[in-house]
Amino acid sequence: MHSSEELTFKKIFLFWIPLSATWLMMAAEGPFLSAIIARMINPEFNLAAFGVSISFAMIVEAPVILLMSASTALVKDIQSYIKLRNFTFVLNLCVTVIMLLFITPSIFYFITINLIELPVEVVKLTHIAMILLIPWPAAIGYRRFYQGILIRHNLTRRVAYGTIVRLSSMALTGLALHFFTKVDGSVVGAGALATGVTCEAAASRIMAWKIVKKIKSGKIPYTEKSDISYNQIFKFYLPLALTSLVSLGAQPMVTFFIGQSRMAIESLAVLPVINSFVFIFRSVGISFQEVGIALIGKNKEGYLPLRNFAIKLGIALVSFMGIIALTPLANVWFHNISGLSIELTDFARFPLILMILMPGLAVLLSFETAVLVESKNTKPITFSTVVEFVTIVVIMFLSIKIFNWVGAVAASFGFMAGMVGANTYLLPPFISSINNRQIKKK
Numbered sequence: 037m038h039s040s041e042e043l044t045f046k047k048i049f050l051f052w053i054p055l056s057a058t059w060l061m062m063a064a065e066g067p068f069l070s071a072i073i074a075r076m077i078n079p080e081f082n083l084a085a086f087g088v089s090i091s092f093a094m095i096v097e098a099p100v101i102l103l104m105s106a107s108t109a110l111v112k113d114i115q116s117y118i119k120l121r122n123f124t125f126v127l128n129l130c131v132t133v134i135m136l137l138f139i140t141p142s143i144f145y146f147i148t149i150n151l152i153e154l155p156v157e158v159v160k161l162t163h164i165a166m167i168l169l170i171p172w173p174a175a176i177g178y179r180r181f182y183q184g185i186l187i188r189h190n191l192t193r194r195v196a197y198g199t200i201v202r203l204s205s206m207a208l209t210g211l212a213l214h215f216f217t218k219v220d221g222s223v224v225g226a227g228a229l230a231t232g233v234t235c236e237a238a239a240s241r242i243m244a245w246k247i248v249k250k251i252k253s254g255k256i257p258y259t260e261k262s263d264i265s266y267n268q269i270f271k272f273y274l275p276l277a278l279t280s281l282v283s284l285g286a287q288p289m290v291t292f293f294i295g296q297s298r299m300a301i302e303s304l305a306v307l308p309v310i311n312s313f314v315f316i317f318r319s320v321g322i323s324f325q326e327v328g329i330a331l332i333g334k335n336k337e338g339y340l341p342l343r344n345f346a347i348k349l350g351i352a353l354v355s356f357m358g359i360i361a362l363t364p365l366a367n368v369w370f371h372n373i374s375g376l377s378i379e380l381t382d383f384a385r386f387p388l389i390l391m392i393l394m395p396g397l398a399v400l401l402s403f404e405t406a407v408l409v410e411s412k413n414t415k416p417i418t419f420s421t422v423v424e425f426v427t428i429v430v431i432m433f434l435s436i437k438i439f440n441w442v443g444a445v446a447a448s449f450g451f452m453a454g455m456v457g458a459n460t461y462l463l464p465p466f467i468s469s470i471n472n473r474q475i476k477k478k
Contacts, residue, residue: 043341052327058196059319066312073221074375080305082221085161087308091287093169098284100177102276107184124181128174154295165226179237182244194243201239206232279418293432294443303443306384321398328406346403353395387448397455404462411469424458
């Protein structure tokens with residue numbers, strides 16, 4: 037680990053850039069596919085269906101999201117590899133069964149029409165998109181298991197290569213469906229995403245092939261042997277799965293409220309475009325979490341340079357996003373690049389303005405989380421996710437049911453309030469973790 041004198045701005049930057057690039061590449065998926073869909077027939081309905089289908093798919097995939105963290109932490113020898121691999125396969129089977137049950141017409145239409153009250157046109161398109169996304173959760177669980185093994189053996193560049201494979205196959209599939217078929221835009225988006233994650237899963241397994249072979253042969257020396265049981269794996273992973281489940285569960289809940297709001301179709305159409313744009317900036321902040329965990333040091337000696345870097349990064353991200361949101365550049369992005377109509381472009385501007393601070397809050401949350409993870413104090417992280425979820429739900433209920441806000445405006449305000457709540461909750465344990473360790477000053 038670097039000392040505070042050794043850990044310079046340049047070293048942090050060089051360590052962070054590859055991770056940031058990987059997240060940025062993933063963040064490009066949404067804007068790319070939304071731009072294609074917006075230029076096809078019935079863009080409002082298809083953008084809405086695409087956004088709804090992704091929100092449903094994400095809640096189903098939530099239990100497998102953190103398999104990468106589990107794999108990185110637990111795979112230490114042949115025994116732990118086999119047990120976590122089997123655990124991954126069972127978990128993938130479970131989420132696939134859930135996906136199949138969800139798309140059963142009687143269940144799907146009851147949830148989307150009777151409970152969420154989505155427009156019928158959107159529901160029909162969403163159902164087809166969900167069928168195409170059946171491989172999505174299992175493919176993500178499979179590739180994240182093997183990505184964790186790559187990370188543990190310092191092969192992080194191969195994770196980036198996998199992202200390139202995913203983006204390339206996604207883009208080729210999306211363009212091919214757009215130009216050479218007459219399918220709906222939501223089908224283009226879902227088909228492209230399913231193809232991309234499946235190809236990335238296969239690429240991750242291929243790139244981990246030699247490492248896995250060495251693990252199985254016992255050629256990789258480990259300082260500690262693992263006799264971990266399936267019960268221990270379950271107890272270790274359950275809090276991680278619950279955290280991601282609660283976090284990703286916010287999106288379907290937002291969809292539920294928007295479906296009952298004023299200007300529901302317009303809101304459902306622009307929200308995936310807005311969220312995709314904001315995620316470009318948020319992803320840069322999210323990527324800082326691994327930087328903090330890796331470089332802060334056993335005694336927090338890297339805290340001060342990392343804190344200063346985080347402050348500058350947060351200010352830069354908020355400034356860049358603010359320049360776009362508050363100037364005619366927003367019209368360029370939404371209309372010329374994303375392909376929204378003039379009416380939807382005007383409709384999207386105010387919700388975007390409400391989320392200007394989101395990238396800075398993402399940096400802060402990543403830094404707080406990194407410090408707590410290094411301190412082995414992860415329980416507050418789970419509770420902060422609960423705080424974020426509850427805040428979003430309360431805001432959505434009050435703004436739509438009581439004050440009759442437009443759906444997209446309520447959602448943007450809810451997301452911002454949720455992020456503020458999560459950061460505020462983590463602040464006391466974050467400060468306590470810092471004060472409990474000696475910080476080496478400059």
